[in-house]
Amino acid sequence: MGNLKHTLVIATYAALAASSSPVSAENPLSLAEVKTLITANTVYMQNLENKLFLRMHYEPSGQFVVLRDDGARYDGLWSVRADGTLCVIAQGEICGKIQKNSDGTYTRFVGGAPAFKWLTVTPGKDF
C-alpha cells in the first residue's frame, strides 16, 4: 500500500512537471512578487536535475525547512535581493531568479540555469 501511494504521488507530480521549462529567466518576478508568493507558504517543487520532489516552507523569520520525498529534512535561511533574486543558505549560498510559466507553474533558476519547477504554492506549512 505504501509503495502504491508513493507511486501515485510521484506519477502525479511527474505529470505536472512534464511541461518544458524556459532556458533563461526572461521575465523574472520582482522582489515584492517573490516575497508575496513564498512568505509563510509551502512550495511543492521538482528538482529538474535529479527529478526528486520536495516541499519547502519559507518562514517569515527568514528560515526555511525542506522535506524531500525520500524523507530527508534540511533547514537554512532564505532572503530576496532587491532585483528579485531568491537566495537560500544552507551548506553554502544558492541564488537565482523565479519566473512564472504559462501553465501557472514557476521555474526556479540557480546560477542562471533552470533548477526547479515549482508546481504549487499553498498557504502555511503542512509537513
Next chain:
Amino acid sequence: MNLGRVAILASALFAFSAPPTLAQDAKVWVDIKDPQELRALYSNKTFKGKDWMDRPWVGHYRADGQRAMLFEGGRYPRTWQVKGDDQVCVKALTGPACYRFQRHRTKPGVYRNINVANNNMVEFMVEDGVPKFQLQPSFTWAT
C-alpha cells in the same frame, strides 16, 4: 483534469507517508554520547555529504575548532566545539546550531547529525585528515 486538485491530493498523500520508526532507527544507528568520541570525530577530519539539492559539500574540521566548508566553488568559514556529553555546536552562515550524532552500525565512516532545534537529520561520510587552510573572517565563541 484539474491538475491543481490532483497536486493537492498527491501532496496530502505524500504528507502522510510513514517515516521510519524509532525502533527501526535503533537497529541501524548508534547514539554517540561520549564527548571524547565527538572531539575525535571533528578533529582533523573531512566530512562529505549532499545538500537538499543533492549537490556535494565537503567540510574540513581542524582540531582547533576551525572549519572550512566547500560548496559549489565557494569556501565558508565555520567553527565547532563540543557541548556537554552528546552535542557539537557549530557557528556558520546560518547562525549557531547544535547537533547530536549517530554512527551507522555496519557502515564504517557513515554518520548522521540531528539538529537539536528541529530534529532535522543529515547523513555524511567521515574521512581522516584535512588540507591546510586559513579562513578570514572566522567566527569566535563567546566565553
